[in-house]
Amino acid sequence: MIPEIKNFLLINWKKIVPDYPVPSDISFLGIPGAGEGGTVTFLLFIDSKNYPLFAIKVYRDNYFPNRAKTEAVILKRLESIPIIASNVPRLIYKSLFGKNRILIQSILDGQAMTITIGKYNLPPSKIVKHHFELVTNWLIELGQQTRHYNLNENYFYSIINNAKRIFKFSEKEQFFLIEIENNLKNIVSYGSVIEHGDFCRQNILLMDDINNPKINIIDWSDSKIDGIPISDLLIFLTTYLLKLRKKTGVAGLIETFELTFFQSNPFSTNVWKAINNYIKNFKILKSDLPFLLGVIFLNQACYEYSKLKYASLQGTLPGFTLSLVESENDSVEDAIKRIPWYYFFQSLVKQYNKDFFFSKNKNA
């Protein structure tokens, strides 16, 4: 495919990249990314430039054709919002090569948001606070600029019913699902926002200029036009420490989730500050927060499951799922249901008591 793309680019160079002269040669640096992401990115280098000119994102297959289309629509939409446009990739070109859809996007500056584990197995509070403030403020801005009221109760019912078909729920979890259904009116009233869908550290590039620190956000493959408010922030906070955990498998996931949200420590204090800041801006009632979190986790779990199910039918699976097949001694059918978001939902229900959420949100 790359030789065909290269020929295509060289022939159409002036139309696609009018600012640069036609190069004598093009090289492609490939980044397969996370398997479950479903895309491979190639950074394009021309002549003797020591930075890539743009990125070509290839969707691995055509099972989710709307993903590429939605990403293209959302990038175009964000390009028209001045305050957001400079922080997201600009869509340069979209096309179909053989079976694969491709999007050509601009390159954003910045270093991936990294963090190390320090004292008491926690990251340094000062850096965490800085990261969380940048992210929360940016997400509030994105939410305010893209807020609509397009979601209805049926959308949330379909998430819950879909989850019931795929996963098994205990009695307490089923009761929690009923509570979500009882609160859908309020949840719907918070509206919808453009959602990135995979708002994790790896997709956030940090520009740490002392006078003007900012973040750039890459990889909008899982984005949604009508996403649930606070979803991106929740994904960011939940996954912030996930890749730094020492313990592998399901036990490691749950331990990190509880450390992030439910244990009393400086890190979780920063987590709740970020949540409070967000819900204050969107006037989300603290009593609705657990149900909002629950439905977001289920939505993520169902989406991941659909991707894994499809991949498994093709004879392939992401490395993480394969490692679960080994570590948990699962069948593949069971392993593709072992989705971190499902465990986070279970953990949320286990920890759920109204007093806890009220105490964490007393300043909201």
Added chain:
Amino acid sequence: MRKSLNILWQDELLRRYTLKQNHNRQDFEDLRSADWKYYLPNSNCKSALVFGSGLGTVPIALADYYKNISVLDSDSEKISLLKSRTKFHPSANINTFLKSSIKKLPFRSKSFDLVFWNADNSFDSSLSIQNLTKHISNYVKDDGVLCMSLQNYYSLVDRVSFSSRLINNSSIKLNQCRSLLNKFSFELICILSPLPHFKGIPLFYVPIDNSDCLNYFLRVLSVRLLGISPELKQSYKFEYFFTKIIIMVCKILPLGSIIKYFLPGYMIIAKKIKNDS
């Protein structure tokens, strides 16, 4: 007798895959295991010849594009593994051949659109890289593609972990590539270094013939390699550790002089120049 870590790893994978096949369970691969395929042309894909079945990943990935695939291996166990894996890919048209040598093969010259040399094979260990290229390139059609997955001759890690036999047979010096291919009427498309290891699941394909790409990888992207999940770190403990050291060393010392010792292998993709005679 000392057996290399890497060969043990391959043996273990083969054992596990075979066990699954015996229990009639479908095997699953990491989604990213064959992303090199995007670097190959996807037009004029009629026939492909693969030297070395490996665990079946290469022929099965090529079956998405190529109508007919011929696979040669000297190991009957690997051939039967591939046969059983193709059961799960009914549309794949894969023919297997058990051959101990690549010298006399039942194919006409210039009869394949793609010839793929998989580093995971044990053909004719006495052949030099020049002779090996001469033999396999003969089967590539004019305008067809040769893809060779080879170890880096200078790689320190392979010198430690591979037997000397394999180093001599299936390895190449970077500065040799272009002249070698020109000699057999090929023009280079690209030389990739799949990192962290060309036999594992690459997280990056760095075009090694472009120093700007390599520098950018070390300066900007390498940090992503350090941020992989603990499960992946555990699966590729050795490669992960080694790559971490490469990145650290290359950031401190001048890159050009030392990088050749740290790259485990190359994937060379070249196109045969049309010969009117």
